[in-house]
Every structure is written in structure tokens, then in C-alpha cells.
Amino acid sequence: MKINELESVTIVGLGLLGGSVGLAIDRVFPHIKRVGFSHRQVTRDKALEAEVVDLVYNNIPEAVRDADLVILASPIGTFSDLLGQMAEHLRDTAVVTDVGSTKVLPVRWGQKKLKGKVEFLGSHPMAGSEQRGVEFARADLFDGAHCILTPTEATKNSTVKLLSDFWEALGMLVCQMSPNEHDKVLARISHLPHVLAAALINCNDLEQMMLCGKGFLDTTRIASGPAGVWRDILMANASNGAAAVGRLIRELQKVQKTLKEKDEKKIVQMLTKAQLKRNELIEKKMLRKELPE
């Protein structure tokens, strides 16, 4: 199937991400029928009111029956069960993907539960916010953000092309990695900052933190993210997460040694390296228009 042949897309799970996918589809492909699934009446009502989908179902068989593309946008912990529910009701030509923040387990579940009869290809659109719920959905949520596709040897090229075109049409910068590599990299650049922000909050007293400035608040911002979503992510990528935390601990042990020894030269090296490296990161992201100048 090609991108211009898509007629019906089903979004399973209508939160901030699922809702934003719906709005973004409508912006570029107004002819596509957008079907939504949620098991909660209040979410289905809100989704229709916010017009993130054209119609909603409270059961998976009906929701996926006519879909050319099914997008799992519920918490990772629900994927396995949902894939099992939909397996028998999907069209042979359908493609299934997800928007989960880890990829090894979703891809394994997808290939197992759909038994290779229907194509599963993992996607990780790296967009979001601390806000939750379909009422915060935005058509421009994906603009300029990265989307990582995680094909395996079993994935058809046509499926990679379809989803690559799909996310690009929604405004994203698409790249590919294996599920394993994805989870390793994400543990370092996404899951690690999250547990770190939580650890920094947890090792401090509230009274002392009341004196903190903007720097501390920014450094810990993501610790305010939803605990349930992050539990799923960390559980699904626990061993890579533990390895990433280990890397950081070793780096901090070096810093601690440098401070204990009052080694001015090494402190300057450490600070300067970080300053230059982050500035290079910001400059490159500006050049690629990922950040405003």
C-alpha cells in the first residue's frame, strides 16, 4: 500500500499523542477516514468534540475492521492485549504500528500476536509534553520532531516506505534503527534524563528546594511527567535503563573525585567540554530547523 492509497486510519488510544495524530492527519490528508478507539466513554466523547477522529468505537474488532493503518497510541503496557484482540479482525493488507517510547517489546509483541499475517512496524514519534489527555492534542505536535522507525529483517520495504511517508507528511524527520539500537539510544537520551530528574527531586528536601532557581526547575521539569506512562517505559527497557544509569554514575564518580581533589584544571575541562558539546548540539539542531534560531 502507498501513502496516497490510505483511506482509513484507526487510532487506538485517544490521549495527547493519539489525538494529535488524528488532528495532524486531518491537516494533510483531509480525505482519510479517522477512526478512534477508547474503552472510556468520556474519552470517546471528548475525542469527537475535539474532532481528533471522525468516529469512535468502544471495541477493537469494529474499530480496526476497515483500517488500512492501525496506530497504537495507548500506554505500552496495553499493547500486547490490544494486538491479540485485533489480530483476527484486521484486513490482510493492513499495516499496524505504534507510538510507544520503547521498541524491542512492541515489535516482538506485534510480530507474535499478528503472526506475520499482518505487517507490524514500530514507530517512535519523539513528540509530546507533560500535558495529558485528548484536550491537549495539537495538529502541529509533530512538526520538526524526530520519528524513529524500527524495521526488522521481516519487514517489507513497502511498509517502511508507507510509514516513512506517513510520518514525514505529518511534519517529522524520519530515520531508521533496529529495535535493539533504538532502545539503547533512547535509554541514554530520554529514559536516563527522566530517572535523573526524579532522583534529583527525591534526594532533596522540599524546604531547601523552595529556594531553588530556574535552573533547578528546568533540570527537573520532566520529573512531573505521568508516573504510569514512565513506569511502562522503564519496565519495558529496564536493562538498557540500568546500563545508562551506570554510565552516568561512573561520570558522576569522576566529577566527585575531581571536586574532592579540588582539581581546578579537571573541573574546567569537564565544564568546558559540556558547554562546547551542548552548544554544538544546539547549533546543529538550529541548522536542521529543529529549534528556532
Next chain:
Amino acid sequence: MKINELESVTIVGLGLLGGSVGLAIDRVFPHIKRVGFSHRQVTRDKALEAEVVDLVYNNIPEAVRDADLVILASPIGTFSDLLGQMAEHLRDTAVVTDVGSTKVLPVRWGQKKLKGKVEFLGSHPMAGSEQRGVEFARADLFDGAHCILTPTEATKNSTVKLLSDFWEALGMLVCQMSPNEHDKVLARISHLPHVLAAALINCNDLEQMMLCGKGFLDTTRIASGPAGVWRDILMANASNGAAAVGRLIRELQKVQKTLKEKDEKKIVQMLTKAQLKRNELIEKKMLRKELPE
């Protein structure tokens, strides 16, 4: 001396902080003569152009001669020398303070170099930005931010009252601590996040970081701060800094163990604790009008 008797204030060091003090003084005390010192011609010219002071000197004796209040706003590493230069030229009734981010060493230098003849009381106005230079000075930089005064047993009540009134007039929330307590608390809520942000950048590859999202960028924002300023701060508070890093390492070791054991219950506890604690922090700061609602 009382706040309404202040006639002349000298700001030593005309960067973002010193310049902002000058602009903020003019906003509330337009009658006060603002004198600036910088050893660089280009800084003196910029300071006059930005009108952060009324006149500038390139030598300490002239700059402090008529001052009722002297404010050190240069890097901490320069304090000891500057205090020595001004000691013989200050009026007997003058009060000297600083805006440094550590307090044990500045207070020790102040009391030693001014030999108790002139009052020294440390201040830490907790405001700033990653921007540097007098051209970024703002009259409202201090609005709603905390300022910690660090009196010792030798400090006169009248001096505490003067500086408390001064920073409050500039828009700040003033509190008091001993220099020791200040440095311990700041190591945890300010210096620790800084080395942590640097460590997170330093333990990651640039290519992988190119995929990062807004969360990572926020968590590491302060690593872009000026290395020279932070070298001074970390060197002046190295042992408290090392202890704070140690606390965080122990917290991260607990997290690592939890991930290795895939202990879902503990992961949820850790995430939920951090989420609730940070939300409480934000709510309290909003109630105190430190943050917009």
C-alpha cells in the same frame, strides 16, 4: 545606616548581575548615585551606554571612595584581591557585600581583608541567566527571586536590616542563613544540578544526542552556562559539592538496582514520589508568586 540614607552605591564588576543591580537601583532609588568599576574599557563604555551606572572608574580606590554601599559583582575568584585593594579607601560607615554564589569564602575574605573596620555581609541574590554581559542587564532580573543573606556573629543588626531592605526594595524575597548552611544547601539545589547537567552531556555521544527531545534539552540547559564562572563556584564550594554529588550517586544506585531487578512497585514509588514532590514545589512557588500561575 538606613536604606533611605543611602546616597552612593558602588558596583564592582559590570556584567549581567552588576548591570542589573544598577538598573534595579535606578528603578526604586533614582536619587542614589551609582558608581561602577570595571578594569576593561569596553565594559565601562557599554555600562555607560546602557545607563546601568552614572559614572565609571578603572581603579578601585576612586570607585569606592564615596560609597555607602559597595557590591562585589565580579567572579568569586577576584573577590579576595579586590577587597584587599579597597580596604584602605572605604569610608568607616560603608557596608560591603557581594553577589557571589558561595558564601563561606567571600565572608571569610571580607572579614579578613576589611579587618572588621568596615562591615562585610554576604548576599546571594539568586537570579541570573545563561546570558553574559552588561548588555543583557535587566531592571526586573531580581523580581520575585530569593536573596539569601549570610550574617555571622560579628555582623551588626543594622547591617542585616540595611541589606535586607535593599534587596527587598529591588523586588527580592530575603532570608538568612549562616555561610556554612548556605553553601551546603546551594551545593544541593544549584551546584549539583549544574554538574549533573554537564555529566549528562559528557556521558553521551553527540550523534545520539541529535535525536533528543525537549526534555533532554531542558535537563541539560544549565550546562551551557559559562565554564569560568562555574569553575570559581565549584572550587569555592568543592567539599559540599562532592558531598551533594555523593547523595545523588547513592540515589541513582538505588534506581539502578530497582531497574536491574525490574521491581515495578519500587519504580512506581520512585516516579510517583518525584512527581508529587515536584508538583508540590511548583504549587508552593506559585502560591508565593515566585512562578506565574
